[in-house]
Amino acid sequence: NEIEKGRQTEEYIIMEMKTDLNLLLECLKYQMDNPFSQKEALVTIHSICQQNNNAGVYFREIGGLMFVKNLAKSSEHSMVKEAALYTLGAVAEKNVYCQQTLCTSELFEDLTLFLSNDDSNTNLKRMSVYVILGLVSNNSNGQTLVRETGCITVLSQLFRTVLSKYELNLSDKNVFQSYQLWSSVCSTLCVCVNNPQNDENQMFCCSLFSHANEWLTNCMKPEIIRPICSFIGLTLANNTYVQKYFISVGGLDVLSQVLVQLESDSHKALSSAKLAVVVTKTVDACIADNPAFGVVLSKYHIVSKLLTLLSNESLDSGEKFSIILALGHCTEYCGKDWDLPW
Incomplete structure (x- = not known):
């Protein structure tokens, strides 16, 4: 009886969901002159999906997915475009079949246009990036299309230009909105190069290393260091050519300098210790396949710094394991010029 009741309840929920989606789609179609009603309907669809x-699958079957995609392109109201993109991103993120349906050159080109258009506000651009993230995540076809349509080129331009001041006053509303867009761009570039690993996109993203180095040199805030370290670590992971290029533009030197500063601050602040581990993982990704590159670290006494960091009792076992792993790669090809404490 309990099983039967459970089955009936599940069927009722499914029927209710289908009814709601049908009604919401009708609302979208017949409220073309009422952007507020359309936005409300889209937000509700997003919540259901x-x-x-x-x-998401049912919404696709009744034509809702394509209608929302067209609405994002054709609506004259920015709030409707933003809500439509917000819905598309959520559906692509939650369901692989919907992701495949939406993953077309046409949609990537539309998103590229939104991102490159000076008339697009910051939130519209952020929602566009959210859709790209949903289309590219765990999807090699999406990774290819983001490159072939020129979308990754626009993302890289945003990476360089969205944030213009190293002070990064996040209490300023406009700066904070720009930071949110920039952070979303970082996350999206990360999935463009990784999971699955995409060599061509990794090669493309090499051009951003110098800009990333400048930010790491000029802004020691965790809001900058964490996303940039994720971007660097994934862009050069398992790619010897990209690792060599990163070192050639001074990337390993910059990371070492940041690590030295954070380790010094770690005695006073736990947050600095944990951030130092983030940088350590990025350094390790750079030398894991090429331990000989670790000789660059000797002039910064990185082995000693890592050993000191390892003794920090505030770090958990996972963080200490990351430090030990980095130490192993640092000392794998050690020689007379190495900074070893023994």
Whole structure:
């Protein structure tokens, strides 16, 4: 009886979900002159699709997915475009079949246009990046299209230009909105190069290393260091050519200098110790396949710094393991010029 009741309840929930989506789609179609109603309907669709993996599939079957995609392109109201993109991103993120349906050159070209258009506000650009993230995540076809349509070129331009001041006053509303866009761009570039690993996109993203180095040199805030370290670590992971290029533009030197500063601050602040581990992982990604590159680290006494960091009792076992792993790669090809404490 309990099993039967459970089955009936599940069927009722599914039927209710389908009814709601049908009504919401009708609302979208017949409220073309009411952007506020359309936005409200789109936000509700987003919520339903987030809560139920099958909702996105049904919404696609009744033509809702394509209608929302066209609405994002054709609506004259920015709030409707933003809400439509917000819905598309969520559906692509939650359901692989919907992701495949949306993963077309046409949509990438539309998103590229939104991102490159000076009339697009910051939130519209952020929602566009959110859709790209959903299309590219765990999707080699999406990674190819993001490159072939020129979308990754626009993303790289945003990476360079969205944030213009190293002071990064996040209490300023406009600066904070720009930072949110920049952070989203970083996350999206990360999935463009990784999971699955994409060599061509990694090669493309090499051009951003010098800009990343400048930010690491001029801004020691965790809001900058964490996303940039993720971007660097994934862009050069398992790619010898990219690792060599990163070192050639001074990347390993910059990371070493940041690590030295954070380790020095770690005695006073736990946050600095944990951030130092983040940088350590990035350094390790750079030398893991090429331990000989570790000789660059000797002039910064990195082995000694890592050993000191390892003794920090505030770090958990996972963080200490990352430090030990980096130490292993640092000392694998050690010679007379190495900075070893013994």
